[in-house]
Structures are given as structure tokens and as C-alpha cells.
Amino acid sequence: MSEVIHAGQQDDHHDDHHDHGPDKGLARWLFTTNHKDIGTLYLWFSFAMFLVGGVMALVIRTELFQPGLQFVNPEFFNQMTTNHGLIMVFGAIMPAFVGLANWLVPMQVGAPDMALPRMNNLSFWILPFAFGIMISTLFMEGGGPNFGWTFYAPLSTTYAPDSVTFFIFAVHLMGASSIMGSINIIATILNMRAPGMTLMKMPLFIWTWLITAYLLIAVMPVLAGAVTMMLFDIHFGTSFFNAAGGGDPVMFQHIFWFFGHPEVYIMILPAFGVISHIIPAFARKTLFGYDSMVYAVASIAFLSFIVWAHHMFTVGMPLAGQLFFMYTTMLIAIPTGVKVFNWTATMWRGSMTFETPMLFAIAFVVLFTIGGFSGLMLAITPVDYQYHDTYFVVAHFHYVLVPGALFSIIAAVYFWFPKWTGKMYNETLGKLHFWLSFIGVNITFFPQHFSGLAGMPRRIPDYPLQFADFNMVSSVGAFIFGFSQLFFLYVIIHGIRSGTPAKARAWEGAKGLEWTLPSPAPYHSFTHPPKVTDEEVHA
């Protein structure tokens, strides 16, 4: 039935839009308002930033390969840890998810484009400038930001390098971009769904992005406020975070983490959505517990606002505060557990096959859960005093961000690659990429649990001899993982150039309106709203 609808669409497409194809050359990308073009721009940009941040990670791991100072001086090392964090969070993971949203939201809700296509162009094109400014600080006198990605005051105010002002403006730009992107996504989802797609029939990627976008517009202004206060403290003699003038440096941490904790979920909720599409497709079953998935995401988003101080248990907090933040943090394990249970139950007795997206999705479930458990350990206030600011924390958040958020993005790229390009990537190469990544990521980050528990602090260029073995293993893993992402680039380019043509429904178990479109998806799709049929919605 969907085939019929979609044939009709093709005709319309030819009748109405023969003169609306993409422009030629650079102008197409500079002035585009097409959600598919902008999605592509976001994805390539985030991949470029991923490589830049990855090079910084490899500088860090090279220095830590052996104890002692070998390659870089400590000042530069600090700039590397800071910029690695900032670029991976704001430049790689977040734009990649926005890129996925651009590609998928209109196609999955049956809309012709995003609600505000011109603002969409602006929200992307701000980003290269923001990161251009931020990366340029590394070449300035006094160096770039060196205060950690959390930029705690007064390290980022009184003791900051002069380039901190550029950093502040870069953060403002990133915030503006994210807010505009989110407004666009919410407006599209709320107003442009095809008739018949009620809220509880929306695909889970749409649900998770809707909630993520609300989180973004709620906390990005708070981040902007925090950096503006820093700017005032540095240049206009105010004392927001300066104790001598009556301010409080601890207040910076509260404001930062009030932004920072929801930010953590901004980077993982869309991943939950992606995984909720891939696992049912390759288990050839409908998703288990759709409604509970939606409620779980909503609860996680709500809880993210009231747990922030678990990042700062050691700052000096009354017992009641520690207990409150400990219990609310542990509460998050319940909706997260519901999600992991549902993914597992979806696979249960399914007719599973293990193509590359599925491999990444299963690895996501397993490794993200490991990261979740180490998070639970960190939530226990009394033991957090031991774990705080050690490599255990580094291991924890890399487990949720690399085999968590990043694996879900890679899985999404493989899964929707045929829809975007009309070609199939080479399955053998994809699987090889998966195994290299999977082995690399575990060799890199698993030993960091042990060095952290043994007391190795984070953000140091040198360490006692007892941590030498774990660090050497970790560095070897980092290089395996890093170079296997160059291989990912090769797999993608190979797929685009010489992949075999893909069918409209590239995966036989894949459901959703986007699979009713031909592959590659036409430049303009769903110019007339499609009919939403029961077999295409998950509920």
C-alpha cells in the first residue's frame, strides 16, 4: 500500500518541483535550506570535529603512554584535555545528533522539510565560526583554554589565559546554534506531522529528540548566563565568582552543572531513540514496551534537572544535600533500566541478524550499561570521595559517551546510509570497522577503571610508576580506536563511490515513513503528507 502512495508522490515531485533541485557547486551548501543538505553538512562537520578532537585525544594518550614528560609540556597538555572535551561534546556529538535530526525528523513525521528552513541554515553555519574561533585560541599568545571542559571559576576567570574571551564568545555562538536548532526541531515535530501520526504513534527517535530539544532550550540559556558572568568578572570588575568581592566560586559549579547534567542527557537521549529503531529492525519484532520507553525518556529528562550536585559531592555540602542528590541520582537507574530491559526483550526470540548497525546497537546496550553501572557507583556519596576526579570518572563518562552516544551515531549512519545515498556500504568492511572499534574502545577505557580506583587523578600529564601498565594498554587501545575511525571514513567513501544500489526498504525489518521513500530519498520528499499506516508506526 505504501508503494502506491509513494509512486503518487514521485509524480507530484516531477510535476511541481523539476526546477527546485539543488544548486550547483558551493552555493548549494552555503545557501541551502533543504533539511537533507543541512543534515549532511552537520554530519560531515561533526565528523571533521571528531577527527580534530580525536587527534587531541591521541596527543593526550601519547603523553600518557609512559610516566614522565615526553612529548608535550604540561601547559599544552591541559589545553589538549580541555579542547578535546569541548570539541567532542559541542563539536562532534551534539552536531552529529542535530544532523541526524535534520535528515530524519521530516522524513519520519512525513513533513516536506523543517519548520524554519532558513533558520536551519543559520544554525548550521554559525558552527564553523564558533569552532574556528575556539580552535584559533590554541595558536594565540598564552595558549587556548586550559581549565578543563567544565571551566570552573576562578581557574577560568582570574587564572585564565587571555584567550578565554574568545572561548566565551565561541560558547555563546554554539549555544545560539543549539537553541535555534532545537526550536526548529520542536516546531517541526509539533506542527508538521502527517495526519494520523498522533504523539503516541511517533517514532522513538522523534520522541527522544523532542524531549532533548526541550532540554536544550532550557539549559543552553543557563550556560550562556554562566559564561556571560565569567566575561563580566574578567573584564568589567564584577565578582560573581570572586570570593574577595563577595561572590562565590562554588556558585559557578552549581550554575555550570545545572546546565551540565541535562547536557549529559542531551547527548544520550537521541541515542536511545536511534537504538530503539535499529534493534527492532534487525530482531524483526516491534519494539517491546513503546509507551514505557516514552515515559522512561521523559522521566530521565525530568530527573536530569534535580541531580546536578552529584558532580560536586566533595565541594562541601550538608548531609541532607548529599543524601538528596545521591537518591535522586540513583533513581535515574530505574527508567534507564526500563529501557535496557525493553531493548533486551525486543531481541528476545527475535529472528536476529547481525549487520553492522545491529552490532553497534548491541554493543551500545552492553557497554552503555557498563557505563551506567559505574555511574551508579559514582552516585554513592561516601565512595565518591575516593572516585572523585580520578580516572574512574574518566572511564565512566567515556563508556557512556563513546560506546554510548558515539556508537549510536555510527550505528545510525550505517542504518540510514542506504536511505541517504541510495547505496549499500560494504558489509564486510562495516563489520571490520565494528570489531576494530569495539576492541579498541574497551582496550582504551576498561583499564582506566582500575587506574582510577587505584587513585590516578584525571587531567595530569605525568603519573606515578604504579599506573604505567594500565596507561600503556590504554594508549595502545586509543590508537587502535582512533585509526579505526579513519577506516570508518574509508568505508563511508567506498560506500558512496562504489556501493551497490539500495532498495527503498533497505532493511527488510525496518519500519517507518522514511523507508516508504525511494533510496536515495528524493531532494524534496513528502510534499504532500503521506498516509500513516499501522505497519509503519511502532505502536
Next chain:
Amino acid sequence: MTTNAQSSEIKRTVRKLCLIVLAMAAFAWALVPLYDLFCEITGLNGKTGGPYTYDPATTSPDTSRLVKVNFITNTNQGMVWDFWSEKGGVRVHPGELKEVNFYVRNTTDRVMVGQAIPSLVPVSATQYFHKTECFCFNQQILQPGEEMVMPMRFIVGRELPTNVQSINLSYALFDITEAMGDAVVTGG
């Protein structure tokens, strides 16, 4: 493409979302006074309050209890003055007025301005630690080589929770010469 009805719906949504953004931006700035207020009420950040008026007629010392008050002095952010207290600590009855002298010496050859910031633990005692006079209420302007005696008078409130047996009062001395500007230094 988008119909007229749809585009007015979109406009309405966007307007609402912009309001959320503005509200959250306002909230970020409101966090500053809210944080101060919260700390003032709960004493959570260990900042002791401003000048306290002491009426000896209505307050009698609670001789059944003795509380140890320890003093810690340190200098912060490259402050080069010497800063010390006459005693490391004193034992007081709750409700009893006590005076302790603190000293600063400007060891440099220029006029400097200092500001001491108090911090008290346990935080549950913050609200019951009253100061009738403290050098932290104002700034100190010292000529080169000048030394100054700074008395600090305090009363530990009788309502102090009984589980608090000792209080640590720490002062961090900051160099605020630059922030005060040249006018203050040359004028003083």
C-alpha cells in the same frame, strides 16, 4: 509545502519556545541572588553574617556548655601580607561575648588594600555565630610596612545545636588593591 494554517501554528510554537528561552536566561541570572539568599538562610556556604547587635541585658552565658572556636588565617591569590591571630583558638560559653585580636602587616613597599572573607564549618553553626565587630566588615588599607591590630568580637548563640562542640572559623585574606583602583590607594 507548508499551508497557511500550519505556518501560523509554527509561529505560535516558536513564540512560546522563545519565551521559554528568555525565561531560562532570566532564571540563570536569578540564580545569583537566589543562591545568596539560600546560603544566607541556611548558612550552607559558611559565610557568617554582618554586624550583630548584642544586648548584654537579655543574653546570659550558658555556663553548662563550652564550645571550642578555632581560628585559621590564610592569604589567597598571591596576597603577600602577613596575617595571623593572637590565639589559635578559644573556649567560650554560648551566649558569652569574646574578643580575639587578628594582625596584618603589609610587607611590601607600596600601599595595598586587603579584604578578609570568612568561612565557617560546620555549616550548621553558621547561623549561630554572631559577630559584633569584625575586620571582614570592611577593607584594610595599609601603608608600606604598616602593621594593624584588628579586634574581632563574637558571640556563639545559645541556640547552637548541642552536637556542635567545635567551630572552625577561617579567614582568607585577598589582595583587592587593583579592584579598588588608584583613587582609594592614593586617597588613603
